Amino acid sequence: MNALALRTRPAWDVDRYFDRWMDRWVREFFGPATADDWFGGSFTPAAEIVRDGDDALVRIELPGVDVDKDVHVEVDRGYLVVHGERRDERADDRDGRVLREVRYGSFRRSFKLPEHVTSDMVSASYDAGVLTVRVAGAHKSPETKRIAIEAK
Known part of the structure; x- marks a missing residue:
């Protein structure tokens, strides 16, 4: 079993200084962007597809x-x-975070x-x-259509 422990950062934090240095370096060479914009600007939400009778349920964690x-x-x-965006409403508070995994x-x-x-x-x-996206009849087999044969 894994336990996630949050700790208080010391006054002099190597990680925070490295992040700031990296942001300055990226801005200097590539323009007004941060390292997060270059190396982590998107995410892929977890998804599963399950069967519910003839329907398919697509569940996406958001x-x-x-x-x-x-x-x-x-x-x-x-x-x-399915497309969209998860916004960071607290983007200005970046330096005060203790742990960033989201x-x-x-x-x-x-x-x-x-x-x-x-x-x-749908x-x-x-x-x-x-x-949850329900696709009605996704597992229902299509009806067989008999084709009449014309005699000549």
Whole structure:
């Protein structure tokens, strides 16, 4: 079992000074950006697909994301596409953080849909930090259509 322990940083913190030095170096050579912009500007939320009868449920973990404003669910050329952004509302408080493991930035996840699925078969809901997209009839086998044979 792993335990995560937070500690108080000493007055002279090597990590913080290295981060500042790296930010200055990146700005000097590449323009007004920080090292985070170059080396960590996005994240990939965890996802799972489960079967619920004939439906497929796509669950994507998006804690701390304003789904009304920052998340879009679309059906585009046979793909279910979920994209958006997790914003860091406390970006100005960067030097006061003790531990940084949360990733911020834009994200995009796409899932191939069966050919018979249309956009009106897709619905989405959000609860407790998890976006759930229901694809109705995704596992339903397409109906066999008998073709009449014409005699000549």
